[in-house]
Amino acid sequence: MxxxxxxxxxxxxxxxxxxxxxxxxxxxxxxxxxxxxxxxxxxxxxxxxxxxxxxxxxxxxxxxxxxxxxxxxxxxxxxxxxxxxxxxxxxxxxxxxxxxxxxxxxxxxxxxxxxxxxxxxxxxxxxxxxxxxxxxxxxxxxxxxxxxxxxxxxxxxxxxxxxxxxxxxxxxxxxxxxxxxxxxxxxxFGYWSAVETAKDALINFREDARSTDSYFIIELMGRKTGWITYAAGVSAQATMMLAVEDFLDQKYIDINELAKKIVDQIIAREKEKRNYGVICVAEGLVDKLPDDKVAKEKDKHGNIYYGLTEVCKLIADAAKKEYFKRTGKNKKIIPRQIGYETRCVRxxxxxxxxxxxxxxxxxxxxxxxxxxxxxxxxxxxxxxxxxxxxLIDPETLLTKIRTVNPNKDFYKLKESLSYHVGQKNFENGNDEY
Missing domain, CATH: 3.40.50.450 (Rossmann fold)
Incomplete structure (x- = not known):
């Protein structure tokens, strides 16, 4: 009260x-x-x-x-x-x-x-x-x-x-x-141009992954939400798309537990003769990491430079270790960032x-x-x-942020088009998935 x-x-x-x-x-x-x-x-x-x-x-x-x-x-x-x-x-x-x-x-x-x-x-x-x-x-x-x-x-x-x-x-x-x-x-304005640019890069990564039997963990822009990650991932047929909206009930993300989920997917797809994939993660996942994992540099508004933490690398390194632990084999899981190149395109x-x-x-x-x-x-x-x-909180004078609502259809779309272990995943000989 x-x-x-x-x-x-x-x-x-x-x-x-x-x-x-x-x-x-x-x-x-x-x-x-x-x-x-x-x-x-x-x-x-x-x-x-x-x-x-x-x-x-x-x-x-x-x-x-x-x-x-x-x-x-x-x-x-x-x-x-x-x-x-x-x-x-x-x-x-x-x-x-x-x-x-x-x-x-x-x-x-x-x-x-x-x-x-x-x-x-x-x-x-x-x-x-x-x-x-x-x-x-x-x-x-x-x-x-x-x-x-x-x-x-x-x-x-x-x-x-x-x-x-x-x-x-x-x-x-x-x-x-x-x-x-x-x-x-x-x-x-700028959102759909950024999505289109990211999508083109993701498609190239997907074809590289298919050609080399590898996985890419791609970090995309989005400080507080997964709008870019979800739209670009859907457009480029990513196998998994993750942003802060996927972890709303968690204060921190356990990177090792996330790595287990990723390796579950990799092994399940390998059984289907699909030895490749692209996983998209939003840079904003940094906000769900413990302080000792986060780069400290900030801009003039007090915002952390998310890209310096390289959350994609943290996830990729943990997934490689988990895969070797389970299989005794090495798997190419490559971290990459798609960032500034999406901001100034035509x-x-x-x-x-x-x-x-x-x-x-x-x-x-x-x-x-x-x-x-x-x-x-x-x-x-x-x-x-x-x-x-x-648009402004009168107490903090900060602006309101619009996240992707997990109960709405945009979020449900990305979930319906993601690869889920143990479910039928648009197989039927569709090598494009």
């Missing part, structure tokens, strides 16, 4: 500060708008930027593109950065931006700067010692006569957008993550269209004065605003 009271109090404080600062900064005709891309790259980023920019240009509204996320402007007004220089700190969009819609990469470049790292609770928003870098950002905007910010980024960027909103600065957010774990939108038609719609949606929300909202889509790409207050 006490926790519920605390949560209610936190929400009340959140609402109070939001109302108190509302209107502190106002957009008027003739003012400018800025767009910022922050966090990891994602295919379709330039689609968002191009669509957004063209809509503002068509409306005759000056639009600045801030370069390298918040990395520079968080220091505006300090000895590090007294003035903003065009070409170094920002660009001014022209109609030439139409030509980047399908390009790979991020035209604005990006960074993982975290100007809100000292904000831990809603009261900190008004603490001048803790909000100083956020004030620097607002001052940087005002030096360009920018009165509205449009942020493009993942959960950490949404958190920063919410801070600016609570400080009274008109802000609109466009969701971005290849992990597809965003609460409030069914698919995020976007699929779906991601280009979705990104373009979200860019248009950011302009639409601006036109309708719907600040403090995230751009989302529903039905056939109809724009839907989602208030920040529905």
């Amino acid at each position: 006490a926790k519920q009271t605390d949560t209610k109090t936190a929400r009340q404080k959140y609402i109070e500060i939001s109302y108190k600062n509302a209107g502190k900064y106002k957009y008027n005709a003739g003012d400018s708008v800025a767009v910022i891309f922050s966090g990891g790259p994602a295919s379709g980023a330039n689609s968002v930027i191009s669509s957004l920019a063209l809509n503002f240009i068509n409306a005759g509204i000056p639009l600045y593109g801030i370069l390298k996320g918040f990395e520079n402007i968080e220091n505006f007004g300090t000895d590090e950065l007294k003035t903003l220089e065009e070409g170094e700190h920002y660009i001014v969009f022209t109609r030439e931006v139409a030509g980047i819609r399908g390009n790979a990469g991020v035209v604005l470049k990006t960074s993982r700067a975290n100007p809100g790292k000292d904000i831990k609770k809603v009261e900190d928003i008004e603490d001048p010692k803790k909000n100083s870098k956020l004030n620097n950002i607002i001052n940087a905007f005002e030096s360009l006569n920018v009165k509205v910010a449009i942020t493009i980024g993942g959960d950490d960027t949404l958190k920063l957008a919410n801070f600016l909103h609570l400080m009274g600065f008109p802000t609109i957010h466009v969701p971005k993550t290849i992990d597809n774990d965003y609460f409030g939108i069914p698919w995020t 976007s699929s038609a779906f991601d280009t269209t979705l990104g373009s719609m979200l860019g248009y949606g950011a302009y639409k929300l601006f036109e309708e004065n719907k600040f403090g909202n995230m751009v989302s889509v529903e039905d056939n790409f109809d724009i839907k605003p989602i208030p920040f207050s529905e």
